[in-house]
Amino acid sequence: MGPGETEITLTINGKATKVKVETRTTLLDACRERLEITGAKRVCDRGTCGACTMIVNGKTVYGCTTLAVDNVGKKIETIENLTAGAKPHPIVPAFSNNDALQCGYCTPGMVMASKGLLDRTPNPTYDQVKAGLGGNLCRCGTYVGIRKAVLEAAKELRASGGRKSGGSNA
Amino acid sequence: MPNYSYPPMEQRRVMGKRITRLDGMEKAAGKAKYNSDVRPKGTIHAVGVFSPHAHARVKSVDTSAAQQAPGFAAVSVVAAPGAEVNWAGQEIAFVAAQTEEQARDCARLIKVEYEALPHLVREENLAKAGSRGKPAGEQVTGDPEAAFSAAGAVTHEAEYGIPVITHCCLEPHGQIVAWDGAANKIEYWPSTQAISAVGGDLAKQLELPATQVHSHQDHIGGGFGSKFQSDLWGAHAAKLSKMAGGKPVKLYLERREELTIAGVRPSVFGKVKLSASASGEMTGWDSTTWMTGGFAGGGLNADLLPYVFRNVANRRINHTAVSTNNGASRAWRAPNHPQVCYITCAAMEDLAAKLKMDPMEFFLKNLDKTPRADTYKAQILKAAEMIAWKQNWKPRGSSTGTVKRGLGLALGTWGGAGHASRCRTTINPDGSVLIEIGSQDLGTGTRTIITQVVAETLGLPMGGITLKLGDNNYPASGASGGSTTVGGVSASSRKASVDALDKLFAAVAPALGVPADQLEAVDSKIQVKGNAAKSMTWKAACAKLGVSAIIAENANDPRNPGGLTTGGVGGCQMADVSVDTETGIVKINKVVAVQDVGLVINPKTSDSQVYGGVIMGICAALMEERVMDEMTGRFLNADMEFYKLAGAGDIGEIEVHMDITPDHDKRGVIGIGEPATVPTIACIANAVANAIGVRVPVLPLTPKNVLNALHNTTRRLA
Known part of the structure; x- marks a missing residue:
């Protein structure tokens, strides 16, 4: 049995957000079941598939493998942030253009892993793209489009000189 | 008109x-928004209690402690005392509470006593199945024995197998459901491949008129053949909702149960004997196959053998379905086809090697035994051009060095009207x-x-x-x-x-x-x-x-589609692989897919279907396998860590060519999802055999299985 719920404040996509969680509640479940931030998905239940990928303090993490209470005071970015600004982050249209999705359930995690990769490696090689997405699994088999999408988004980001897009710099 | x-x-x-x-x-x-993202006001959460035993009798189910736990809302027992459970993971009870964490606590407090009974969970050794195997009866066409013993006949006899694999939909099976008892109306948010029918299926389970269920779904996170029914968990989630005063109940399977009880693909194992004349005319086929679809799941249509080359003159088919203590199989993208394609195309590749023939020539020579010789011929030639078969193919086992390269091919078919x-x-x-x-x-x-x-x-x-x-x-x-x-x-x-x-x-x-x-x-x-x-x-x-x-x-009207849609397609795939003979690791260099699909409405999304089909085939060829433990009767790798799927770096390059021509277009629209995945496993397995000079008989092509084949230490099936 848990000790019950406590209210904490999480900084999600630049916004201080109050949420009641148990100590055992994961960051993913806090977002999905308590805040209705449902872009990140729960799939494997144990940090292997990447469908719940978020970016915390600039680092890609699996939302299912970190507790909500451990993320107080950290900058949490979820996929919702990529379309919060006037223009979406280029990775979003790149996924759509390249048909890099089918059922779409792995897609938010793939997109966030790609965004994380591009943050770290703005000019990735094809091999770096393949390796950089190694922590994310897709069942429909959309990798061909995904690999193209990441390269296209990288090109777009370079062309725009790393122009800011998406929402707040969470 | x-x-x-x-x-x-x-x-x-x-x-x-x-x-x-x-x-x-x-x-x-x-x-x-998927239905697993939907959160109607007042939603409560349910989780299940599942049998840890592969075969047992339930002695008692005590929910009293759970009912005292914080947040408890309702409990519904599936397996009452005296019930027999026939696979590990079978549903015992479902319990709902205010939060998911509380529901988990409640589930842990439900005490179930079992009397364990003997189980059978593995089927690759048919001799061990005993009375659990149900033979389908022999079918014979022509005289296979005469074909095998004919003067100049070259015969090949070997064992092949593909294990059970899972659907592994990323969105688990489950639903949110609210049953308003006063109005007797149900709002239902399922994860389904059948939105028009699944509400009626739920109503039937609950003995309600179908009119009382409203079903809605905007998106589904994968189905692949496993999400047609409302399922036991749908009915119990509804019952929990009614007991909880009509509050919406959210109940999704966790990954372990998703892989264990929400559908798998039947295995197939078998012994095959086939023959050809010295010039490569296939003359006889004899197969004894067996498989499991779980305790009471579906079978495998062995009548499709030899696959595509079905009109071989002399043919004997024996097939046995083995009931094992596992969850039931469900339709899995192109039911039957990938398995029988592998058995057939692998045996044909092996016979071609024995004949010292290029397997592509052997396949071409025998197209008269297929229902669409012209289509296949054109497809084989196109695929060969795309993968540079003439330049890159070498006789089996002639690749030198530690890392050996090989090419393989396979043919597929599907309906799709x-x-x-x-x-x-x-x-x-x-x-x-x-x-x-x-x-x-x-x-x-x-x-x-x-x-x-x-x-x-x-x-x-x-x-x-x-x-x-x-x-x-x-x-x-x-x-x-x-x-x-x-x-x-x-x-x-x-x-x-x-x-x-x-x-x-x-x-x-x-x-x-x-x-x-x-x-x-x-x-x-x-x-x-x-x-x-x-x-x-x-x-x-x-x-x-x-x-x-x-x-x-x-x-x-499927009986009178008026030329707008029709069925029946062929496809050819070829694979180029490299195999490290020291580590046993298979690397996909390239897979090419040539597919005929009639009228194509959107080449962009239909290409994606083929990419997806090929990638699923790569997963099944190289890594997917349900591993059952004989001792405990449990599925050992029911997760996404040890049940392997390919990642973005594991699939090599894939090239798709759709046969979009005026002639095909005139046939009308034909589905593409299933045919695209059929030949992939077989063409990769054949490429590996071509590379390393020996057959890896039982898939997947894991390092263990590849090394066993290289060192001649593969365990015989029976």
Whole structure:
């Protein structure tokens, strides 16, 4: 049995957000079941598939493998942030253009892993793209489009000189 | 009778174009709402208690402590004392509480006592199955023995196998469901491949009229054949909701149960003997196969053997279904086909090697035993060109060095004709168009292709069409299985829209001064055929309707599709692999897929179906395997860590060639999801045999299995 719920404040996509969680509640479940931030998905239940990928303090993490209470005071970015600004982050249209999705359930995690990769490696090689997405699994088999999408988004980001897009710099 | 035929290929403006899927941005932005994202007000959570034993009798179920736990809402027992459970993971009880964490606590407090009984969970050794094996009876055509013993005959005899694999849908099976007891109405948010039918299935379980269930779903996170029913967990979630005063109950399987009880693909193991004349004419086939579909799951259609080359003159088929203490199998993308394709194409590749023939030549030589020799011939030659077969293929085992390279091929087939589907087209006086259809978009692009068909039909841009699907209030459309959706929904939406347009023509004909049958709809205008000067805009035409909308409903009749859809396709795939003979690691260099699909509405999304089919085949060829533990009777790797799927770096390069030709186009629309995945496993396995010089008989092509084959330490099946 848990000790019950406590209210904490999480900084999600630049916004201080109050949420009641148990100590055992994961960051993913806090977002999905308590805040209705449902872009990140729960799939494997144990940090292997990447469908719940978020970016915390600039680092890609699996939302299912970190507790909500451990993320107080950290900058949490979820996929919702990529379309919060006037223009979406280029990775979003790149996924759509390249048909890099089918059922779409792995897609938010793939997109966030790609965004994380591009943050770290703005000019990735094809091999770096393949390796950089190694922590994310897709069942429909959309990798061909995904690999193209990441390269296209990288090109777009370079062309725009790393122009800011998406929402707040969470 | 209106003319429902599609315009000729070269005149189409929207159909046949590489159009980006309509929900691409929504999905890429994480905004697409799946039912597992839906959270109606007051939602409570349920989790299950599952049997740890593969075979047992339930002695007692005590829920009293759970009922005292914080947040407890309701409990529903599935397996009462005395019930026999027949697989590990079978449902014992479901319990609901205010939060998921509390529901988990409640589940942990449910005490179940079992009397363990003997189990059988593995089937690869048929001798151990005993009375659990049910032979289907022998089938014989011609005289196989005579073929094998004929003068000059070259025979090959070997064992092959593919283990059980799982669907591993990323969105687990489950639902949110609210049962308002007073009104006796159910709101149902399932994860389903059958939105028009699944509510009725739930109602049947609950002994309610189907009219009492409203089902809605915008998106589904994968099904692959496993999500047609409402399932036991659907019924119990509904019961929990009713007990909890009608609060919506959210109940999704966790990954362990998802892989264990929500559907798997049957295995197949077998011994094959086949023969050919010295010049490579295949003369005889004899196979004894067996498989398991779980305790009471589906079988495998061994009558498909030898696959594609079914018209071999002399043939003997024996097949046994083994009941094991495992969850039931379900339809898995192209039921039967990938397994029998592997058994057949692997045995043929092995015989070709024995004949010292190029397997491509051996396949070509025997195409007269297939139902579509010309199609396959053209496809084999095209695929060979794409993979540079002539330049790169070397006789089996002649690749030198530690890392050996090889090429392999396989052929596939599938039906894919359109299912029964109804569609309603509404043309409003303001010019807006509404399409309602009780179908679902599995991520195959169904939304997009329906909108293309309607835009083509009405001469409007796709943005002028509003499409609604995913609700059982819309005209009923078939379940999305067997690659039947695209044919069904394209035909029904075409027919309903032609009917609606004919009514609009009738309404505006007097104003344009010609009979209605002299009108056409082009570029958002209604005009006299061949005379664009005599026209009115779409909006002006619709304004003539006054206050009454045009509503037309029509259907695809699978028995009389009127040339809009048909079934029966062939495909050829070839693989180029490298195998490290020290580590046993197989690397995919390239897979090429040549596929015939009839009329292609959207080449962009149909290419994606083929990429996806090939990638699923790569996963199954190289890594997927349900590992059952004989001692405990449990599924050891029911997770996504040790149950392996390919990642972005594991698939090599994939090239797709669709046979889009006027001849194929004339056949109408044919589904593509299933055929694309059929030959992949076999062509990769054949490429590995070609590379390393020996057959890895039982898949997957893991380092262990490859090294065992290289060192001749593969365990015999029986």
